[in-house]
Amino acid sequence: AQKVTQAQTEISVVEKEDVTLDCVYETRDTTYYLFWYKQPPSGELVFLIRRNSFDEQNEISGRYSWNFQKSTSSFNFTITASQVVDSAVYFCALSESHPRGSSTLGRLYFGRGTQLTVWP
Amino acid sequence: KAGVTQTPRYLIKTRGQQVTLSCSPISGHRSVSWYQQTPGQGLQFLFEYFSETQRNKGNFPGRFSGRQFSNSRSEMNVSTLELGDSALYLCASSLDYGHYNEKLFFGSGTQLSVL
Numbered sequence: 001a002q003k004v005t006q007a008q009t010e011i012s013v014v015e016k017e018d019v020t021l022d023c024v025y026e027t028r029d030t031t032y033y034l035f036w037y038k039q040p041p042s043g044e045l046v047f048l049i050r051r052n053s054f055d056e057q058n059e060i061s062g063r064y065s066w067n068f069q070k071s072t073s074s075f076n077f078t079i080t081a082s083q084v085v086d087s088a089v090y091f092c093a094l095s096e097s098h099p100r101g102s103s104t105l106g107r108l109y110f111g112r113g114t115q116l117t118v119w120p
Numbered sequence: 121k122a123g124v125t126q127t128p129r130y131l132i133k134t135r136g137q138q139v140t141l142s143c144s145p146i147s148g149h150r151s152v153s154w155y156q157q158t159p160g161q162g163l164q165f166l167f168e169y170f171s172e173t174q175r176n177k178g179n180f181p182g183r184f185s186g187r188q189f190s191n192s193r194s195e196m197n198v199s200t201l202e203l204g205d206s207a208l209y210l211c212a213s214s215l216d217y218g219h220y221n222e223k224l225f226f227g228s229g230t231q232l233s234v235l
Contacts, residue, residue: 003178010133035223043208045226091163108224109174110163 003027004094007112012083013117019075021114023092029053034068034075035093035108045091051075082118089113123149126211131232135165138199145192145213149203151175151193153224154186157208166209169194198232206234 005024013019025034036048049059051068059066063080079086093108125144133139145152153176154166165178169188176183186196192213204210208231 005153021169033222037226042228043210043231044228045210045212047223047225050223107168107178108163109165110155112162 001096002099002111003109004092004111006114008090010115010117011111012117013112013120015084016081017118018080019040019079019116019118020069021079021090021092023075023077023111025073025075025092025094026093027073027096029096031096032047033095035095036066037091037093037110039089039113041088048077048118049089079116080115083117084120087116087118089115122128124211126209126227126230128230129228130193130233130235132229133201134235135201136183137201137204138197139201140195140197140231141209141211141232143194143211143213145194147223149215149225150211151214152188152191153212153214153233154190154194154196155210155212156180157210157229158206164195201202201234203234205232207232215232 003026005011005027007022011019032053034051037045039045047068056068056070068074091113092111095108124146143152151170153168155163156166157163162203166180166184166187167174168176172188183199188194208225208229209230212226214222214224
């Protein structure tokens with residue numbers, strides 16, 4: 001079963017538009033961790049944010065904001081006033097609590113990614 | 121501080137050969153994980169190493185193996201290559217001291233093409 005679903009395969013917007021990338025996850029653990037990564041054409045996955053399951057505070061960082069809702073198992077990502085440099089593939093990922101109960105990450109389950117293209 | 125370094129960046133092999141990929145984690149990071157990325161399957165977890173021990177393994181055949189050295193550097197090996205092994209192989213490292221804010225840092229990957 002897919003643990004992380006990113007229903008949007010591709011999104012195209014024009015510069016300065018706001019865009020929201022959806023992420024829905026599935027886990028039976030009560031402690032888990034959610035991530036967003038950005039993958040530009042160079043291939044490297046760039047860390048954007050980590051959110052812990054016990055911390056439902058939404059977060060804003062510059063033009064980026066994240067909406068975490070446990071009730072709907074969603075962790076959506078919004079880019080405000082998009083720019084051409086935001087064009088990339090964005091991945092949502094889930095890490096469940098390590099079997100030994102520590103806060104180590106173990107493996108990440110990634111969604112299939114959303115290709116965002118921002119046109120000038 | 122240098123990031124995660126993977127070598128080589130590109131590799132071309134033929135079916136039946138074997139290949140070894142290398143990963144140097146960020147200095148001080150103790151955990152190294154490997155992921156395979158393909159257009160068809162997306163990003164899939166291969167294995168995770170910590171203190172030279174494999175701690176976690178994904179659903180890949182035994183042809184895929186890895187190891188970690190005492191300096192935390194890691195290698196992964198794929199024997200008897202198949203066409204389907206063509207992929208971007210990504211390495212990630214983390215501190216793994218049980219930090220509240222633990223995160224994975226990824227390298228740029230090794231693009232393997234099997235002909």
